[in-house]
Amino acid sequence: PYVNTKDILEKANKEYYAVAAFNINNLEFLQAIVEGGIEKKSPLIIETSEGAMKYAGMGDPLRGASLFVKMVREFADSLDIPIALHLDHGKNFNHIISAIKAGYSSVMIDASDKPLEENIKATKDIVRIAHAVGVSVEAELGKLAGIEDNVVSAESVLVNPDEAKYFVEETQVDFLAPAIGTSHGAFKFKGEAKLDYDRLKKVKELTNMPLVLHGASSVVQEMVEIAENYGADFGGSKGVPSDILKETVRLGINKVNTDTDLRMAFIAGLREFLHNNSKEFDPRKYMKTAKEYVKKVVSDRLELLGSANKA
């Protein structure tokens, strides 16, 4: 069934596991993710950036949002696993409203690059509208380093746990993304991978609410190697190691945003297939390996996060 993200995350919060939130831009990634969810009998959160809405809608974000709602609902309504659709990194008021109007389960209002009081104001505005129509809301505190779709935040400013408690009380947001040292993309750490567990623990103790980890891809080396065998150059790529990811779940992370790992899996499968099949031009065939690799990464992640058999 098509459900509200909050329902998925409240259960995860109670039982201390996490649910992956997988980004999509097209049909093929959605198919592969859904196959992984069916195999693992796991709840799924599908998420799209504002850019994905514009991409699918050929420049019109509301048309793109409606297209994604229809696609996701078509799968969700016909399956036993709970599936939600979430707007990731909503920054533009009109785009966030478009997602709500189109029927998204939840939206993120990302005003994390603004001073605290501005972040609170922007979040309260969206919470008031979203809650009026049963849509749940995510917000972010602290800044991720790296590229956030199209916003380069220079430094990574980690979450202040006391601020988080105040922020949640003021905004009544449903789930919170505390910055604890991750960043978006395939090049996450200069040196060794390290996250601020202490801040995460404090935020959980002070808020007791579902928490979100952004920039949570592991950059699966198996996929990097396949892609590089067939011409990719992903030198220096590094993600969040599995043991560190598991520790964040143990400490209270319940939604794990995963985009880069699926992109790496897809391009690895595509490069491999195209290199070995010079005569093929049927899209249902030349994207087959790509979709299989995405499904594999999805299935492994659902297992790792503990949401397998929780549907």
Ligand SMILES: O=C(COP(=O)(O)O)NO
């Ligand atoms: O935070 C993410 C995805 O992060 P990755 O680049 O690590 O997949 N989306 O909002």
Ligand SMILES: [Ca+2]
């Ligand atoms: Ca942000």
Ligand code: NA
């Ligand atoms: Na999000």
Ligand SMILES: [Zn+2]
């Ligand atoms: Zn993110």
